Amino acid sequence: MTKNITSILGLTLSIVFLLLMSFSSNEELDLKKYSTEGLVLNYTVSLDGGIKDNTLASKEGNKIFSPYLGKSFVGFKEALAFKESGGNYFTVNTYGYLGKYQFGRGTLKLIGINNTDQFLKNPKLQEKAFIANAQRNKWILRRDIKNFVGKRINGIVVTESGILAAAHLAGPGSVKKYLRSYGLDNFADGYGTTVRYYMKRFSGYDTSFLKPNKKAKANTI
Template identity: 55%
Template sequence: MRKWISISCPLAITFILISFGFKNKPVLVPDSLKVNKPTLVSFPQNETFDAKFLLTPPYVGSSYIGFKEALAFKESRGRYGIINSLGYLGKYQFGASTLELVGIYNVDRFLSNPELQEEAFMTNIARNKWILRKDIERFSGIKIGNSNVTESGIIAAAHLAGPGNVKKYLRSYGAYDVFDDYGTNIGRYMKLFSGYDISNIKPKRNARILK
């Protein structure tokens, strides 16, 4: 009996480790969150805006302003009028399908209106906070991989890969990860944007811009 146990235990451990390894394969952002065809816009042509819309670079600390400006710099170098090579839009690089979730259907208007882009970002945070509220409470403060999980890291990762994928990442303790088309993954965003205070944005079910 002891001989059988001494043989079977190492085999069982090896099987578990191999299974974990298969779960760790890169997963791409799902098609529902991706831009799969060119985004047709007539604006902007040269990324110029009225002076009244230009924002003075803020103090980049650990507040909500620091969080949004750090994420915007990572996404677009903070440029409101940019469309990247995959068709993502604006300062925070939204896909058209995500904009529709927060109530924006006119991408021309979105690109030409910095105030609307800021409101869309804030609204999407409120929406994602609601979806991820239980996971934020459960996982904040623990360590996954080489980073501490925080609310701001979770929300930044949801901006990258969607709240559903962030749930899977957290509940698998990092075994399920998602990579975007440029090779950035949930774990990277979780670490890069950890430790910001975004408590001023409250969770809101089905948050939308109603105008």
């Protein structure tokens, strides 16, 4: 018992001594030694807190005011546009595909656009063209969407957004062949991008906004 009391007393005196030494020091703390200037700071605060997935972009389509688009429809089309052109409305690739969503001239004619020069200079028309083409593709692929969504092909679960993205890349006919051959007929574009890749990259987005429309035209949206 005496040994325990002695040990406790010794520990207490040691703590008191250390505290007295720290308070008696007259040296000022130099905060400059602890500056964060020049350091790369990584924060772990989420940017998407409290923001819903269906946040919309501006009507012009070329200015996104939300820091988080998630799996919303706007997120779908902006992600697709970034893959196609880096989001550049005014670019033409080496194969002659035009604008933010890289449309071919033949596809543009199908949705009522014949003047490609005017199309390339008009961001609003490009946004309308994307909607019209997606609605038309959704009508063409409506049975395939019903029959294949939820199934696994080439290791990828088929989703509606994946189907529509692949149709934008390769055309609805190529997507039908891919699905109905269970992945054996896997179209690749001039850069080597495949239907399977788009199925995977753009899976799981909410494309319910798009209504199937056989006669969709950009000038009527």
